[in-house]
Each structure stands twice: as structure tokens, then as C-alpha cells.
Amino acid sequence: MEENNINNETNPQQENISQQENIINENNNNEKVEDMVNPILPPKKTNKTNLILIIICLVLSCCAFIFSCLNFFSSKGDKNIGKAPKVIQKGDLRVAYVNTDTVLAKYTMAKDMEKSLKAKQAQMESSLKQKAMTLQNDYQNYLKNGSKLTLTQQKEKEKELTQRQQALPGLQQQMMAQLQEEQLKENKKLLDAVYAFIKDYNSKHDKYNIILSRSYSNSPTLYMDEGMEITDEIVKGLNEEYKEYKKK
Numbered sequence: 001m002e003e004n005n006i007n008n009e010t011n012p013q014q015e016n017i018s019q020q021e022n023i024i025n026e027n028n029n030n031e032k033v034e035d036m037v038n039p040i041l042p043p044k045k046t047n048k049t050n051l052i053l054i055i056i057c058l059v060l061s062c063c064a065f066i067f068s069c070l071n072f073f074s075s076k077g078d079k080n081i082g083k084a085p086k087v088i089q090k091g092d093l094r095v096a097y098v099n100t101d102t103v104l105a106k107y108t109m110a111k112d113m114e115k116s117l118k119a120k121q122a123q124m125e126s127s128l129k130q131k132a133m134t135l136q137n138d139y140q141n142y143l144k145n146g147s148k149l150t151l152t153q154q155k156e157k158e159k160e161l162t163q164r165q166q167a168l169p170g171l172q173q174q175m176m177a178q179l180q181e182e183q184l185k186e187n188k189k190l191l192d193a194v195y196a197f198i199k200d201y202n203s204k205h206d207k208y209n210i211i212l213s214r215s216y217s218n219s220p221t222l223y224m225d226e227g228m229e230i231t232d233e234i235v236k237g238l239n240e241e242y243k244e245y246k247k248k
Contacts, residue, residue: 097212097224098198099231106235109193109242113186120182124175131171135164197238 104110139161146154202208214224 093210094208095210095212096208096228096230097214097221098234099229100213100215102231103194103235103238106239107190107194107242108239110190113190117179117183117186121179124179128168128172128175131164132168135161135168138164193242194234194238197241198234201234201237 142157142161146157149157198211202211208230211230212221212224213219214221
């Protein structure tokens with residue numbers, strides 16, 4: 001009976017011990033589950049510390065970049081100290097233009113040069129044509145009367161006619177080159193006269209800073225205000241100057 005009582009008394013203690021062990025096991029199991037679900041992370045204090053360090057590094061990097069830029073621009077500024085700014089234009093810019101097509105059409109000197117070149121071209125063409133006709137006549141005459149010549153004379157005459165025939169294309173090219181060279185000289189003379197007159201005209205009147213050239217086929221601008229055109233007065237002045245030149 002006493003043993004039964006002892007056993008009965010010890011059973012509650014064992015039950016308490018077993019309950020405590022179960023609680024500990026459950027806690028251990030819960031900790032293991034949490035470890036499996038949530039990976040190992042650094043403590044919250046460590047996260048805050050790293051974030052603060054990153055921010056500090058970024059701020060320092062920005063400051064260093066700003067200081068380097070300031071030093072660069074300050075060094076550039078030091079080199080330009082004492083140098084006055086370059087002034088391109090004072091006051092209002094006065095611009096005009098001349099229509100070169102109109103100048104060539106109405107300038108008496110240009111007309112005279114064109115007539116002279118056409119006359120020279122006609123003269124060259126006439127000379128070349130005359131040489132070709134003379135050669136043709138000589139050849140026809142040789143066909144009629146060549147038999148009266150000796151063999152040696154016939155051979156020499158044929159050689160002469162052949163050489164004259166071969167020389168005609170070269171003579172034509174030579175005349176064309178001569179005409180082109182003459183035209184270039186006349187054009188340069190014309191341009192020099194126009195440029196010189198405009199420069200003298202503008203210096204006397206002190207009107208414009210820039211005078212542009214405009215033509216239908218070749219112009220540096222797509223549009224110009226008609227109020228800027230001074231072609232008529234330039235042509236008038238050119239013709240008056242050329243008229244006085246021809247009198248001398």
C-alpha cells in the first residue's frame with residue numbers, strides 16, 4: 001500500500017517534468033521552423049549601420065566631384081583673366097545685295113565683252129571652215145589632175161593632204177582652248193571692275209557692312225528682302241564709270 005502511495009505521489013512530478021520537456025521540444029521545433037522559413041539575416045543594428053555608411057560614402061563622393069569641377073572652371077577662368085572680349089560688330093548690321101544676273105544683262109561693259117567674244121568665236125569658226133573647204137578643193141583637184149604628176153610628186157601631194165586633214169581636229173581644239181582662255185580673262189576683268197566699283201561706292205557713301213551677291217542659278221541665300229537690293233544704283237554707277245573710261 002505504501003508503495004502504491006509513493007507511486008501515486010511521484011506520478012504528478014513525472015507528469016510535470018514530461019510537460020516541461022514537451023514545451024522545450026516544441027520551442028526548439030518552432031525555432032528550427034523559423035530558421036528554415038527566414039534565412040539568416042544580420043541584426044537590425046547592423047543594417048542601420050551599413051545604410052548610414054553607404055549614405056556617407058555617397059555624400060563624400062558628390063562633394064569630391066563638385067570640388068573637382070569648381071577647381072577646373074576656376075583654372076579656366078584664371079587663364080582668361082585680363083583678356084577683353086572680342087567685339088565682332090558695333091551698332092546695327094547693314095546688309096545689301098546685288099543681283100548679278102541683272103548686272104550682266106544691263107552692264108555695258110559686260111555686253112561689249114560678250115559681243116567681242118562672239119566675234120572672236122565667229123572668226124575662229126570661219127577660219128577653220130575655210131581651211132576645211134580649201135583642203136576639200138585641193139583634194140578634188142588632185143583626183144582630177146594627179147595623174148599628170150610623177151609618182152614622186154603624187155606621193156608628196158598625198159602626204160601633204162593627209163597631214164592637213166589630220167591637223168584639222170587639233171586646230172579646232174586649239175581654237176576652242178584659246179577662246180576659253182580669252183573668256184576667262186574677260187570674266188576676271190569684268191569681276192575686278194565690279195568689285196572695285198562696289199568697294200569705292202561703299203567707302204564714299206559709308207552705307208553697308210556687307211554686300212551680298214545673288215543670282216537665279218547660284219545664290220548663298222534662299223530669301224532676301226527686296227528692300228535690301230541695290231542692283232539698280234550699282235548698275236547705273238558702273239555704266240557711268242565705263243562710259244567715262246571709253247572716252248579716254
